[in-house]
Amino acid sequence: MSDTAGSRGTNLDPWYDLYAERTSGLAASEVRALFAVASRPEVVSLAGGMPYVSALPDSLIRGAFSSVMTDVGPTALQYGSGQGVPALRERILDVMAEESISASVDDVVTSTGSQQAIDMVAKLFLDPGDVVLAEAPSYVGAIGVFRSYQAKTVHVAMDQDGLIPEALREAIAQQRALGRTIKFLYTIPNFHNPAGVTLSAERRVEILEIARSNGILVIEDNPYGLLYFDEAPPPPIRSLDEEGVVYLGSFSKTLAPGFRVGWAVAPHAIKEKLVLAAESAILSPSSFNQLVVSRYLETADWRAQIDTFRGVYRERKEAMIGALGEFLPELSWNDPSGGFYVWVTLPEELDSKQMLPRAVTELVAYTPGTAFFADGTGRNAMRLSFCHPTPDRIRLGIRRLANVVGGELSLLDAFSGTGSLRVVDDERHVVSPPPDLG
Amino acid sequence: MSDTAGSRGTNLDPWYDLYAERTSGLAASEVRALFAVASRPEVVSLAGGMPYVSALPDSLIRGAFSSVMTDVGPTALQYGSGQGVPALRERILDVMAEESISASVDDVVTSTGSQQAIDMVAKLFLDPGDVVLAEAPSYVGAIGVFRSYQAKTVHVAMDQDGLIPEALREAIAQQRALGRTIKFLYTIPNFHNPAGVTLSAERRVEILEIARSNGILVIEDNPYGLLYFDEAPPPPIRSLDEEGVVYLGSFSKTLAPGFRVGWAVAPHAIKEKLVLAAESAILSPSSFNQLVVSRYLETADWRAQIDTFRGVYRERKEAMIGALGEFLPELSWNDPSGGFYVWVTLPEELDSKQMLPRAVTELVAYTPGTAFFADGTGRNAMRLSFCHPTPDRIRLGIRRLANVVGGELSLLDAFSGTGSLRVVDDERHVVSPPPDLG
Numbered sequence: 001m002s003d004t005a006g007s008r009g010t011n012l013d014p015w016y017d018l019y020a021e022r023t024s025g026l027a028a029s030e031v032r033a034l035f036a037v038a039s040r041p042e043v044v045s046l047a048g049g050m051p052y053v054s055a056l057p058d059s060l061i062r063g064a065f066s067s068v069m070t071d072v073g074p075t076a077l078q079y080g081s082g083q084g085v086p087a088l089r090e091r092i093l094d095v096m097a098e099e100s101i102s103a104s105v106d107d108v109v110t111s112t113g114s115q116q117a118i119d120m121v122a123k124l125f126l127d128p129g130d131v132v133l134a135e136a137p138s139y140v141g142a143i144g145v146f147r148s149y150q151a152k153t154v155h156v157a158m159d160q161d162g163l164i165p166e167a168l169r170e171a172i173a174q175q176r177a178l179g180r181t182i183k184f185l186y187t188i189p190n191f192h193n194p195a196g197v198t199l200s201a202e203r204r205v206e207i208l209e210i211a212r213s214n215g216i217l218v219i220e221d222n223p224y225g226l227l228y229f230d231e232a233p234p235p236p237i238r239s240l241d242e243e244g245v246v247y248l249g250s251f252s253k254t255l256a257p258g259f260r261v262g263w264a265v266a267p268h269a270i271k272e273k274l275v276l277a278a279e280s281a282i283l284s285p286s287s288f289n290q291l292v293v294s295r296y297l298e299t300a301d302w303r304a305q306i307d308t309f310r311g312v313y314r315e316r317k318e319a320m321i322g323a324l325g326e327f328l329p330e331l332s333w334n335d336p337s338g339g340f341y342v343w344v345t346l347p348e349e350l351d352s353k354q355m356l357p358r359a360v361t362e363l364v365a366y367t368p369g370t371a372f373f374a375d376g377t378g379r380n381a382m383r384l385s386f387c388h389p390t391p392d393r394i395r396l397g398i399r400r401l402a403n404v405v406g407g408e409l410s411l412l413d414a415f416s417g418t419g420s421l422r423v424v425d426d427e428r429h430v431v432s433p434p435p436d437l438g
Numbered sequence: 439m440s441d442t443a444g445s446r447g448t449n450l451d452p453w454y455d456l457y458a459e460r461t462s463g464l465a466a467s468e469v470r471a472l473f474a475v476a477s478r479p480e481v482v483s484l485a486g487g488m489p490y491v492s493a494l495p496d497s498l499i500r501g502a503f504s505s506v507m508t509d510v511g512p513t514a515l516q517y518g519s520g521q522g523v524p525a526l527r528e529r530i531l532d533v534m535a536e537e538s539i540s541a542s543v544d545d546v547v548t549s550t551g552s553q554q555a556i557d558m559v560a561k562l563f564l565d566p567g568d569v570v571l572a573e574a575p576s577y578v579g580a581i582g583v584f585r586s587y588q589a590k591t592v593h594v595a596m597d598q599d600g601l602i603p604e605a606l607r608e609a610i611a612q613q614r615a616l617g618r619t620i621k622f623l624y625t626i627p628n629f630h631n632p633a634g635v636t637l638s639a640e641r642r643v644e645i646l647e648i649a650r651s652n653g654i655l656v657i658e659d660n661p662y663g664l665l666y667f668d669e670a671p672p673p674p675i676r677s678l679d680e681e682g683v684v685y686l687g688s689f690s691k692t693l694a695p696g697f698r699v700g701w702a703v704a705p706h707a708i709k710e711k712l713v714l715a716a717e718s719a720i721l722s723p724s725s726f727n728q729l730v731v732s733r734y735l736e737t738a739d740w741r742a743q744i745d746t747f748r749g750v751y752r753e754r755k756e757a758m759i760g761a762l763g764e765f766l767p768e769l770s771w772n773d774p775s776g777g778f779y780v781w782v783t784l785p786e787e788l789d790s791k792q793m794l795p796r797a798v799t800e801l802v803a804y805t806p807g808t809a810f811f812a813d814g815t816g817r818n819a820m821r822l823s824f825c826h827p828t829p830d831r832i833r834l835g836i837r838r839l840a841n842v843v844g845g846e847l848s849l850l851d852a853f854s855g856t857g858s859l860r861v862v863d864d865e866r867h868v869v870s871p872p873p874d875l876g
Contacts, residue, residue, distance in 0.1 A: 013707030077694035269451030
């Protein structure tokens with residue numbers, strides 16, 4: 001049953017035979033392992049997607065908390081509705097209106113971060129063997145959720161204008177020719193994680209039309225939409241269609257992830273099922289957190305606060321793009337117009353995953369491209385996050401990264417006479433796959 | 439694929455055909471529907487399991503919050519570890535020590551309420567068709583989770599000393615004879631929800647031995663253990679064995695459910711997988727809430743606070759048992775030594791689910807027994823909660839309930855000459871099952 005895990009012979013877990021089939025797909029993500037590394041203060045971490053919460057004045061949170069305890073203390077401490085606190089769902093309508101989405105308070109379901117909403121949507125729709133279409137690359141946390149329900153993530157090519165409609169049509173045709181069932185398209189149209197690009201307005205219309213005509217639901221994940229640098233991105237796909245889109249929003253990037261408050265907006269029948277699935281999973285999201293966020297939105301000038309965040313991240317993005325141009329001109333990267341990430345493409349012969357231990361030795365961390373693909377591709381790419389370190393630290397990190405890349409390239413040069421790194425004289429250094437991966 | 443839902447002909451959901459097979463088992467629980475009713479202030483709700491959070495001095499929460507913001511504000515607002523905040527996991531060891539459990543901080547995983555821990559354990563272990571053994575009756579929220587992973591809950595008889603070891607042996611033999619795979623025993627040894635009884639010390643040893651010798655994992659759910667009235671219950675099963683038990687704890691009853699902070703303690707290999715499953719589902723539990731709870735445990739006299747809760751609930755339990763004796767002497771019930779619930783058995787001819795609308799008309803609510811069985815039994819039983827209403831309201835509620843029961847019994851009496859309620863002259867009143875339940 002769990003034979004696929006492959007390491008049975010040496011497993012010391014007495015409960016090994018009892019795990020569900022889906023559990024064999026559970027593995028520590030590359031991002032997770034990096035969190036441990038990144039927490040050492042001497043490392044410049046360009047790896048995680050942690051927002052810069054220190055830019056949030058702590059008086060705003062204290063004020064919201066105090067007003068919650070004074071006005072609705074017992075409600076905050078009690079179980080709440082599985083769909084979420086009504087007052088917060090009202091405020092979420094205001095937040096979405098900033099991005100031209102109109103919805104009813106009854107369409108909104110709050111969740112324990114938008115990650116939980118991804119998990120619930122996946123649980124509602126995915127049978128083993130089903131296909132989810134997603135950009136190539138895509139958000140590591142979503143790929144993990146889809147795998148946890150034994151679904152297959154099929155990547156669809158993107159370019160500087162986001163997901164390519166023609167590639168989407170081809171992927172649909174190809175998967176259907178293989179007899180597979182496509183359940184939904186998971187897409188991050190704004191300031192894509194990890195690719196950093198934004199889907200053009202024309203393509204939003206076209207992609208929606210392709211999904212509609214093929215009976216495929218669109219899951220639109222939009223945690224970064226309000227964090228643009230100069231110009232707002234085109235309105236979300238959800239603003240074009242209410243019936244074919246499940247829209248996911250989050251306060252993790254525009255306020256603070258520590259509250260774990262996100263939300264979904266879904267067509268009526270799906271919304272009803274989302275609430276039931278969420279109740280089964282957690283009974284109700286934290287009333288306390290939802291009310292604190294709700295009061296924050298009522299009492300603070302949250303639009304001005306988001307504008308402050310925009311300024312912080314714009315400055316950091318510029319520091320990163322500037323440093324890349326200065327220290328790593330031989331690489332290529334995109335220049336995002338919002339969000340947290342730059343996607344860097346390395347020379348074909350470099351492997352970002354193999355290079356990571358060297359980078360950590362040189363006190364800089366990033367996320368290898370392979371984390372963002374379900375199929376093992378992405379070796380010569382990496383995601384760099386500019387959200388958390390200061391501009392000076394970002395420059396320092398990129399300078400260190402240049403050393404790492406330079407070092408790897410000279411090493412390759414030195415070996416170029418002998419053909420490949422994998423063939424060396426000393427038998428102790430012959431690189432062969434370990435037995436359990438054979 | 440989803441044909442089992444049965445109502446296809448009239449379904450207006452355009453995405454109906456795309457749902458996963460497991461989604462057909464999603465249905466609004468009886469408890470959920472009651473929450474809406476119970477929120478009307480004129481109704482005395484003996485239905486929900488909401489703790490009496492007003493007994494918690496609000497200064498304790500304000501103090502904990504303020505100390506979190508002053509000392510570790512940015513950490514509270516940020517993403518945290520998937521396993522949970524280490525400081526809180528340390529404090530959880532103190533809480534569990536009160537019940538004779540010794541564990542390492544590395545064995546503890548915090549969760550979004552212990553409901554999420556039930557969900558994660560189920561996700562790790564349950565394949566479609568697998569069997570979970572549970573008391574008859576059992577916690578409605580756990581039964582729902584097991585169903586959501588397409589597993590079958592098989593109930594095992596209990597009596598005034600809790601789960602009956604011999605019945606457990608028989609159930610195991612019977613399920614195995616049917617060729618089914620039993621993954622775990624889900625049990626609530628202390629002040630059982632909904633049955634109100636406590637598993638005896640001798641049976642804890644015996645049940646653990648049965649589970650062990652049959653290679654069945656024990657999931658021990660213990661939200662109420664510290665809320666005893668006079669004498670502490672026997673030590674949890676986890677105190678007898680570290681390798682065969684996943685133990686679940688919660689702050690929802692001993693502090694406040696609005697924080698959604700619970701935890702699991704699991705054998706090492708299972709713990710590793712629990713963390714991965716939780717990261718996939720929510721990335722990390724709320725740092726903010728975990729730190730507020732952690733500071734509360736550090737700064738407040740939480741043992742004294744729990745003792746206050748004990749006094750509150752003891753008084754309410756006495757009010758309920760007294761009122762039952764006074765107003766409903768013809769029924770039978772147990773007298774719990776802790777927790778929130780009394781399990782009431784009605785005369786065989788009464789149906790608590792059918793009676794509920796009448797009860798709501800008479801301004802009292804309870805949970806019908808059927809909610810706590812996966813197999814539709816429990817019609818002549820109900821769960822009464824004494825946790826939330828004041829003693830006076832409890833008396834009022836039971837008096838109203840006596841009217842309801844009396845009314846139903848006279849109605850049955852009046853019809854006893856004509857054989858059955860289901861046969862009446864007027865065709866408009868013939869009771870037949872609706873087509874979709876046929």
